[in-house]
Amino acid sequence: MGKNLALDGGKPGAQRGTDWWGEARGVFWLVLAVLGFHSLIAKPFYIPSESMMPSLLVGDRLVVSKYAYGYSYVTPTFPILPFIQGRLFGGAPARGDIVIVSHPVVRTDYIKRVIGLPGDTVEMHGGILYLNGRPVGRERLGLRPLRVDANLACDPRHYPGALTRDAAGARVCNVEIIRETLPNGVSYDTIDIGPTRADNFAPLRIPAGHVWLMGDNRDNSADSRAPALGADGAPEGLGGPVPIENIGGRAEFITFSLDGTSSWNPLSWLPALRSGRAGETLRPQGSGG
Numbered sequence: 001m002g003k004n005l006a007l008d009g010g011k012p013g014a015q016r017g018t019d020w021w022g023e024a025r026g027v028f029w030l031v032l033a034v035l036g037f038h039s040l041i042a043k044p045f046y047i048p049s050e051s052m053m054p055s056l057l058v059g060d061r062l063v064v065s066k067y068a069y070g071y072s073y074v075t076p077t078f079p080i081l082p083f084i085q086g087r088l089f090g091g092a093p094a095r096g097d098i099v100i101v102s103h104p105v106v107r108t109d110y111i112k113r114v115i116g117l118p119g120d121t122v123e124m125h126g127g128i129l130y131l132n133g134r135p136v137g138r139e140r141l142g143l144r145p146l147r148v149d150a151n152l153a154c155d156p157r158h159y160p161g162a163l164t165r166d167a168a169g170a171r172v173c174n175v176e177i178i179r180e181t182l183p184n185g186v187s188y189d190t191i192d193i194g195p196t197r198a199d200n201f202a203p204l205r206i207p208a209g210h211v212w213l214m215g216d217n218r219d220n221s222a223d224s225r226a227p228a229l230g231a232d233g234a235p236e237g238l239g240g241p242v243p244i245e246n247i248g249g250r251a252e253f254i255t256f257s258l259d260g261t262s263s264w265n266p267l268s269w270l271p272a273l274r275s276g277r278a279g280e281t282l283r284p285q286g287s288g289g
Contacts (some may be wrong), residue, residue, distance in 0.1 A: 040066055043077065044255070045100060045111070050152070051215035051222065052111055054144060054177065054189050055098070055282070056251075059151040059258040059274070062282060064100050068250035069093055075248065079107040085209075085245060092117065092244065093211060096186030096284035098251040101213060101242055105228045106235050109248065112223050113188065113284075116212030116241075119205070124225075127192060127199040127218070129180065137181035141189070145172035149274075150260025158220050159193055186286035193219045201225055210241035251282040 047060040056062075066075060070090035073081040079102075093099055097114045116122040121132050129136040145166055148154050154163040154173035162173045181187045196219045206212050215221025226237020254277050262272035 040071070040075070042066060042252075043249070045109070045251070047111065050158070050220055051217050052098070052113070053191055053217040053220075054146065054175070055113075055216050056111070056254075057146075057152060057257060057274070057277075059260055060277065061255045061257065063252045063255060064249040065252050066249045069244070069247055072245040072247070074102040074107075074246055083245065087245060090244075093247060093250065094186070095182045095184050096188060096286065098282050098284070099213070100248040100251065101238065102246045102248055103228070103235050104239055104242060104246060108235055110213075110223075110238065111251065112213035112215055112221070112238070114211050115182070115214045115224075116206045118208045118210060118244075120212070121203050121205045122212045123203040124199060124201050127195065129214075130203075131183060134183075136183075137187075139179040139181075141177040141179055143174045144177045144189075145174050147171075148173055151258070162193070181286070184286065186284040188216060188284050191217045191219070198225050204240070206241045209244050211244060211247070212241050213238055253282055254278060254280045 042063050042065050045062050045064045047056045047058055047062070050058055067089075069092065070087040072087045072090075073084040093114045095114055095117060098111065099114055101110050101112060102108070103110060115129070116131060121130075123130045128138065145164075146152060146154075148163070148171035152173060154171070156163060159173055159175060162175055164172060164174055166172050175191045176193065177189050178192050179187055179189050198219060198221075204212075212224045214223045214225065222237040224238045224240055224242065226239070228235070228237060228239030230236040257274040257277040258269075258272045259274055260272070262268045
């Protein structure tokens with residue numbers, strides 16, 4: 001019997017070397033596909049601040065759809081484009097949508113709720129929000145205990161008198177909840193800690209191509225009410241109405257949430273999961289029209 005030859009037709013026992021160029025091309029196309037998906041379809045987002053409490057907590061992980069309002073200069077995952085007016089396949093956000101927005105001065109992502117649309121007049125007096133001269137519907141729901149953990153410290157500077165314990169002895173942050181209902185029927189819960197400077201601003205007409213954005217944690221949110229830059233030149237709020245081009249996507253649902261106790265050790269991940277938050281929708285209640 002003749003000797004068996006190697007499958008590549010070479011000499012017996014011959015081995016092919018690693019095709020490094022082929023491996024590099026494979027990695028390149030994989031990275032390109034991931035970046036394309038993140039830029040055009042959806043991407044994960046991590047909540048780093050308390051500005052959208054009680055709807056969103058620090059440690060929440062969620063999915064943001066990138067196609068909901070079309071595409072603009074902020075769509076790519078990496079900030080590679082200068083400001084370009086307009087949107088491709090564009091659509092306007094609806095009142096009540098939770099959106100990712102790029103800061104108007106520095107390319108930092110914020111997450112806020114759409115309150116006012118182009119042509120609306122928005123104002124606030126004594127913590128009451130007005131749209132086009134009419135107060136937004138408000139319903140006081142009383143105190144809501146939010147469980148204190150490593151990602152929710154209930155700092156007395158931000159929530160004076162709110163830190164307490166429940167019947168089981170667990171530390172909780174008791175915050176006053178007010179449910180707002182916008183003119184299109186969309187409802188959502190906000191937090192009111194009492195009178196602050198952010199509770200009042202004069203009537204302002206939102207120009208064409210802009211939206212007015214606010215956080216649900218009304219007294220602890222740097223949003224359209226706050227200047228874009230602080231006295232030290234660091235990013236602060238959104239500096240007024242925001243160009244629609246700066247909207248990077250719409251928040252859809254929470255994938256999971258962590259209480260801040262996890263580490264690099266995978267054994268710590270499961271105990272750090274907050275129960276009941278996975279799969280929670282972020283689309284507001286109501287007509288959404």
